[in-house]
Amino acid sequence: MSSPHVLILGGGFGGLSAAKALRRRPVQVTLVDRHNYHLFQPLLYQVATAALSPGDIASPIRWIFRRSPNIRVLLAEAASIEADRRRVVLRDGADLAFDFLIVATGASHTYFGHDGWSAYAPGLKTLEDALDIRRRVLLAFERAERESDPVERQTLLTFVLVGGGPTGVELAGTLAEIARQTLRHEFRSIDPAQAKVVLVEAGPTILPAFPEALRHTARASLRRLRVDVREATAVTGIDGAGVMLGSQRLTAGTVLWTAGVAASPLVRSIGAPLDRAGRVLVAPDLSIPGHPEIFVVGDAAAFVDEAGHPLPGVAQVAMQQARHAARAILRRIDGRPSSRFVYRDKGSMAIVGRGAAIADLGWIRFSGFAAWLAWLFLHIVMLVGFRNRLVVLVQWAMAYVTLQRSVRLITNVERHEDRDERTG
Amino acid sequence: MSSPHVLILGGGFGGLSAAKALRRRPVQVTLVDRHNYHLFQPLLYQVATAALSPGDIASPIRWIFRRSPNIRVLLAEAASIEADRRRVVLRDGADLAFDFLIVATGASHTYFGHDGWSAYAPGLKTLEDALDIRRRVLLAFERAERESDPVERQTLLTFVLVGGGPTGVELAGTLAEIARQTLRHEFRSIDPAQAKVVLVEAGPTILPAFPEALRHTARASLRRLRVDVREATAVTGIDGAGVMLGSQRLTAGTVLWTAGVAASPLVRSIGAPLDRAGRVLVAPDLSIPGHPEIFVVGDAAAFVDEAGHPLPGVAQVAMQQARHAARAILRRIDGRPSSRFVYRDKGSMAIVGRGAAIADLGWIRFSGFAAWLAWLFLHIVMLVGFRNRLVVLVQWAMAYVTLQRSVRLITNVERHEDRDERTG
Numbered sequence: 001m002s003s004p005h006v007l008i009l010g011g012g013f014g015g016l017s018a019a020k021a022l023r024r025r026p027v028q029v030t031l032v033d034r035h036n037y038h039l040f041q042p043l044l045y046q047v048a049t050a051a052l053s054p055g056d057i058a059s060p061i062r063w064i065f066r067r068s069p070n071i072r073v074l075l076a077e078a079a080s081i082e083a084d085r086r087r088v089v090l091r092d093g094a095d096l097a098f099d100f101l102i103v104a105t106g107a108s109h110t111y112f113g114h115d116g117w118s119a120y121a122p123g124l125k126t127l128e129d130a131l132d133i134r135r136r137v138l139l140a141f142e143r144a145e146r147e148s149d150p151v152e153r154q155t156l157l158t159f160v161l162v163g164g165g166p167t168g169v170e171l172a173g174t175l176a177e178i179a180r181q182t183l184r185h186e187f188r189s190i191d192p193a194q195a196k197v198v199l200v201e202a203g204p205t206i207l208p209a210f211p212e213a214l215r216h217t218a219r220a221s222l223r224r225l226r227v228d229v230r231e232a233t234a235v236t237g238i239d240g241a242g243v244m245l246g247s248q249r250l251t252a253g254t255v256l257w258t259a260g261v262a263a264s265p266l267v268r269s270i271g272a273p274l275d276r277a278g279r280v281l282v283a284p285d286l287s288i289p290g291h292p293e294i295f296v297v298g299d300a301a302a303f304v305d306e307a308g309h310p311l312p313g314v315a316q317v318a319m320q321q322a323r324h325a326a327r328a329i330l331r332r333i334d335g336r337p338s339s340r341f342v343y344r345d346k347g348s349m350a351i352v353g354r355g356a357a358i359a360d361l362g363w364i365r366f367s368g369f370a371a372w373l374a375w376l377f378l379h380i381v382m383l384v385g386f387r388n389r390l391v392v393l394v395q396w397a398m399a400y401v402t403l404q405r406s407v408r409l410i411t412n413v414e415r416h417e418d419r420d421e422r423t424g
Numbered sequence: 425m426s427s428p429h430v431l432i433l434g435g436g437f438g439g440l441s442a443a444k445a446l447r448r449r450p451v452q453v454t455l456v457d458r459h460n461y462h463l464f465q466p467l468l469y470q471v472a473t474a475a476l477s478p479g480d481i482a483s484p485i486r487w488i489f490r491r492s493p494n495i496r497v498l499l500a501e502a503a504s505i506e507a508d509r510r511r512v513v514l515r516d517g518a519d520l521a522f523d524f525l526i527v528a529t530g531a532s533h534t535y536f537g538h539d540g541w542s543a544y545a546p547g548l549k550t551l552e553d554a555l556d557i558r559r560r561v562l563l564a565f566e567r568a569e570r571e572s573d574p575v576e577r578q579t580l581l582t583f584v585l586v587g588g589g590p591t592g593v594e595l596a597g598t599l600a601e602i603a604r605q606t607l608r609h610e611f612r613s614i615d616p617a618q619a620k621v622v623l624v625e626a627g628p629t630i631l632p633a634f635p636e637a638l639r640h641t642a643r644a645s646l647r648r649l650r651v652d653v654r655e656a657t658a659v660t661g662i663d664g665a666g667v668m669l670g671s672q673r674l675t676a677g678t679v680l681w682t683a684g685v686a687a688s689p690l691v692r693s694i695g696a697p698l699d700r701a702g703r704v705l706v707a708p709d710l711s712i713p714g715h716p717e718i719f720v721v722g723d724a725a726a727f728v729d730e731a732g733h734p735l736p737g738v739a740q741v742a743m744q745q746a747r748h749a750a751r752a753i754l755r756r757i758d759g760r761p762s763s764r765f766v767y768r769d770k771g772s773m774a775i776v777g778r779g780a781a782i783a784d785l786g787w788i789r790f791s792g793f794a795a796w797l798a799w800l801f802l803h804i805v806m807l808v809g810f811r812n813r814l815v816v817l818v819q820w821a822m823a824y825v826t827l828q829r830s831v832r833l834i835t836n837v838e839r840h841e842d843r844d845e846r847t848g
Contacts, residue, residue, distance in 0.1 A: 035833075036562060036832070036834045037833050055477040055831030063832070138460060139499075145499075146499075409479060
């Protein structure tokens with residue numbers, strides 16, 4: 001009898017952790033991703049802000065599993081999951097049969113029904129998104145340098161971040177640093193330091209997952225960088241001229257969106273009940289109702305812990321859930337029952353700017369330079385692949401010393417403008 | 425009286441050298457480029473073959489001149505040169521007046537009248553070209569892994585390089601190394617080492633600029649990497665199925681073009697006589713007939729030295745000519761006559777693979793590991809900007825030790841496929 005076939009959809013933190021847990025185990029594994037690389041999402045904002053190259057935060061999935069003969073990597077996009085037939089249909093029409101399935105397809109951003117906003121306020125989920133944001137930000141300064149009308153110039157130099165979660169805060173702090181420090185001395189008609197960075201959060205506070213004392217520190221750090229933080233302020237419209245905050249217009253040349261995420265639409269095809277964000281309501285062992293051989297993990301799953309709290313959409317949750325699902329599959333093959341998933345919260349961190357971060361590890365809370373160093377260390381250790389780690393370390397060290405950002409390239413402008421024309 | 429305005433078109437080796445020679449001199453300089461970065465062209469093939477990131481070989485032009493208050497950098501594309509009116513019209517309709525003009529707009533690839541070939545055999549001149557080639561090469565292996573028909577699979581694993589100059593030789597050697605070394609162990613259905621790499625040169629020999637003894641060494645190095653070198657073989661057709669060599673078809677999934685270059689079409693608008701490759705026939709001082717205030721340098725110029733030989737299209741020529749033009753302008757401002765340009769050939773180098781290169785410095789010729797080290801050293805020293813240099817060094821050192829390539833990302837696939845549909 002050949003070994004059972006485990007199909008894993010998605011090569012993010014979840015899919016990668018599941019495949020690693022199944023290395024050299026008595027299963028055949030196929031890992032499918034629509035990209036040929038694993039993306040280290042927590043550093044994506046550094047690509048968007050020109051500090052790192054795409055290659056620094058991405059590793060070919062194939063390379064990661066080169067020494068795992070039972071793991072096969074396929075570059076393909078899943079189109080639908082046929083739970084009853086135990087098959088996944090690929091976008092190109094081929095299909096893959098499975099004995100066990102782990103769905104780890106993550107999330108994309110959502111505009112809460114305002115899909116038209118996406119053309120004016122791109123989100124940050126993929127490498128392409130990051131390069132698009134990098135292009136928009138750098139082009140804004142270039143266009144301002146050539147603009148003679150002072151009002152239009154200030155519009156070009158106004159950046160609005162919608163969403164006050166960790167990504168919004170990281171982007172706001174970094175954009176302010178770029179304007180005030182990186183670009184100093186480089187322009188002849190404008191003073192980049194005059195740029196306005198506005199961080200808008202609809203909820204009562206930025207960084208809601210953190211305790212108020214740390215949020216207070218984060219607000220102070222942002223204020224030092226002259227970021228205009230507007231909490232309890234809902235965005236009611238976005239167009240080519242800027243954003244509407246209630247009935248007040250905020251004119252801005254660049255608007256970036258970090259406000260909403262929804263599960264990847266693929267999971268709808270499973271036929272299991274979903275929550276409002278489109279995530280699959282999973283059983284305590286992370287399988288779906290009626291299909292103990294199908295597991296959903298990470299951002300694609302809605303899991304409520306024993307205290308009744310939904311788990312956050314972070315890498316830690318995806319990795320722990322993926323390992324749990326992999327173990328559950330190995331137990332099932334051995335004829336043992338699966339167990340309930342229990343999340344072990346190792347804490348959270350957010351970075352506000354150069355040398356400033358906040359950390360809440362549960363047993364200790366700290367901020368400032370120490371938190372920044374801890375953040376740096378943790379992220380370097382977590383980065384997949386030794387080469388990437390070393391290069392990232394060199395780039396960060398140089399950026400810290402020189403205040404520079406080494407990847408300030410505006411690429412793909414023509415292609416992008418083509419696309420703008422087509423999308424309106 | 426305000427200082428004379430020197431307009432420089434192009435931020436390549438020529439434009440950059442001209443601007444540097446005019447730093448802190450009694451002139452106002454405007455440097456116009458359609459990209460915001462200077463591209464270190466000699467290493468572009470390393471981006472195309474996934475060894476370096478775009479950011480490693482590109483520096484923002486603005487950053488290079490941040491401490492040169494008399495130099496203004498504009499991100500814009502020149503549409504035409506109106507020599508008599510002393511104006512350059514930009515693509516967006518604005519125009520720039522000048523007292524002196526240095527045209528350093530370089531070259532793009534040409535298909536010798538077969539423009540239809542460009543869709544099937546991309547060239548390598550820009551960062552976008554390099555990312556396109558990287559995508560095609562990596563996708564070929566991914567598609568072969570999913571292909572069940574053995575004939576189709578071998579087609580996907582066949583790579584044809586058209587053009588046996590340094591770039592063609594570098595690409596051929598590197599592609600062979602990727603197939604035989606980098607990708608080893610990573611695929612489950614194909615053996616990447618079965619890939620066929622064919623280097624086709626229409627002229628009697630590859631690397632015509634080098635002495636035959638060094639060419640012999642290069643051919644031997646390519647043979648060791650199992651590159652199929654076909655000299656005196658003209659390509660008579662290119663389509664989606666491969667290339668025609670005379671009446672013989674060579675089926676190939678990937679065809680890359682390094683065979684022909686032509687001056688950028690902008691120079692036609694000057695109204696000066698051109699050679700067959702569209703380059704401006706310049707006077708001995710590099711100015712154009714009837715316009716002593718307009719200079720053309722680098723790949724955009726056709727200059728014949730005292731021995732009657734046309735100068736090659738390499739960085740050294742562009743840099744020396746640009747400095748000569750800048751000095752000629754400063755002399756003219758001082759009321760002194762301009763002098764004849766004399767090229768000082770410092771020699772040429774080509775790299776064939778890991779640890780193998782050839783070098784002809786005039787007074788000495790050598791090859792093998794020593795030449796490769798010399799090549800490495802020279803290119804690291806030449807790279808603009810300290811940060812880039814350090815990162816490139818780290819990546820190279822790691823690549824040499826691990827046989828790996830750190831930037832194996834397939835990006836922009838969707839956008840690219842959109843474009844394919846539109847261009848046919």
